[in-house]
Amino acid sequence: MESLEPALDDSSRPPRPDVDVVVVGAGITGIYQLYRACEAGFSARLIEAGGGVGGTWYWNRYPQARFDSESYTYAYLFSKELFHEWEWQEHFSSQPEIERYLNYVVDRFDLRDHIQLDTKVTSAVFDESSGTWTVGASDGTELRTHYLIAATGILSVPNFPNVPGREDFRGESHHTGLWPTTPIDFAGKRVAVVGTGASGVQLIPAIVDEVASLTVYQRTPNWCTPLNNSPITPDEQAQLKANFESMRDTLNTSQSGFLHGPHDRATFDDSKEERWAFYETIWNSLGFAKLISNYTDMLMNKDANAEWCEFIAEKIRSIVQDPEIADKLIPKDHGYAGKRPPFVTGYYEAYNLPHVSLVDLTETPMERVTETGIETAEGLREFDIIAWATGFDFGTGALNRMGVRGRGGLALEKYWADGPSTFLGLMTHGFPNLFFPGGPHGATGNNPRYSGDQADFIHDALLSARQHGYSTIEAPAAAEEEWTTMVDTYGAKATFTEASYFFGSNVPGKPIKYLLNPGGRPKLFKVMAEVVGNGYQGFMS
């Protein structure tokens, strides 16, 4: 019998997505976002450019790459069982253990089948009729998804200095953020390390005893203080497990996502003698306590900051035997936390070894890389290995390179040409159903804590849209403007100076814009609670 129904024209139907959620990036943020999506019954795929999971901890495998956050404060807190199963070996674990942990999590929660490695997302195009994204990748993969979650990292695009001849070098040349999976043999080699930021100062002492010679090329020195790492003792392991719930509560609510508490006094409440005794305690404290548990006015009061810097400068002079080298290692252009302060183990001590030399690039700029070495105004030095510890295109680097096209074909990198414009550092107007946890304007302290807050917010929004039958989630323009104005206004007053990569100033041509969240987690919590409390009014359709 012939049907009386009118024939359905397939071309008029909006295309159906292949999956509900595509996550890009298998770092600590993306893995968590995938876990939550799968747990809630969304169909989900994670796409990762690297050959393994771990993100930062897959790519940065240089010797002694390690946490500056305490291992147990950085780790996932969503599963008490997981926390009990994984015993971190050190207060600040190193890359191999962190990579093992993230692989363990992927297998423990059956996520591996959802993960596609060695695949770089090169385009993501929004279709207005269906509210979906078509994601294109390097291997020809094309996938239509309802939600696109770009957990592509803030420090995932390595940056090289603009020096001619870099490709000409015939020896081995590696960026710390693109370190090969096969170990590098440094024994007896003439080695150059370019850069003395957080990665360079970890690498230098790690290889110094193996190499024949080590030449450090320094653009600007940083205020380095000891990490004070140590193995976690069996007693400490037991305490960590026993106190899991209270530790999690503290970490989930603290301003910066660390356990370190604030001090109770301002700098000049104490006499000089008391100050120096306190600084000695702080010098011997763990990692970021130097920032968080220091005198209450250290970051905001110039004189207070200068006192702490004077103490560190004294320490540098007492460790480094050659007064001229010591002087070159003491920052002159910024106070403590004017740039991201690195934490070190044996860094300053390395300069006392006879085969280590320091080239100050402000005095003798790098002119070119040749087939055999590096040439500065003082001449050519020949090397077997050059390690580029020259940082990253922070915050926007990966997102601006992903070929993201929103409403009306709007290119994300054009929309952000003058710097990013975001709501909560995780959404941007004109790009519906796109989220970027751990992206620009969000960062504030211990990374997994705030990027986890963002991932939870995204997840709850997806659940709410599913429950109420909405197909589109988009930040209203006014909400985005308010958040971005907050970032720009308070960013201008931040302790970090424009010379910091937190303003993007390390990448030539990049707009100088603050890329962190100066409101911290309290601001993030407040605005998130308002959006949820208002039933996502204005965000869903």
Ligand SMILES: Cc1cc2nc3c(=O)[nH]c(=O)nc-3n(C[C@H](O)[C@H](O)[C@H](O)COP(=O)(O)OP(=O)(O)OC[C@H]3O[C@@H](n4cnc5c(N)ncnc54)[C@H](O)[C@@H]3O)c2cc1C
């Ligand atoms: C050496 C080093 C040490 C650090 N130590 C600390 C620390 O102690 N504490 C702290 O809080 N933070 C630290 N950080 C910051 C660190 O980046 C974050 O802690 C965290 O790893 C970020 O996780 P993520 O998942 O958001 O991003 P990432 O770990 O950077 O992962 C992003 C992933 O996305 C992938 N990706 C990007 N673009 C694409 C694309 N187009 N297609 C496919 N895949 C893509 C990348 O390959 C990468 O694997 C450190 C960073 C570095 C470099």
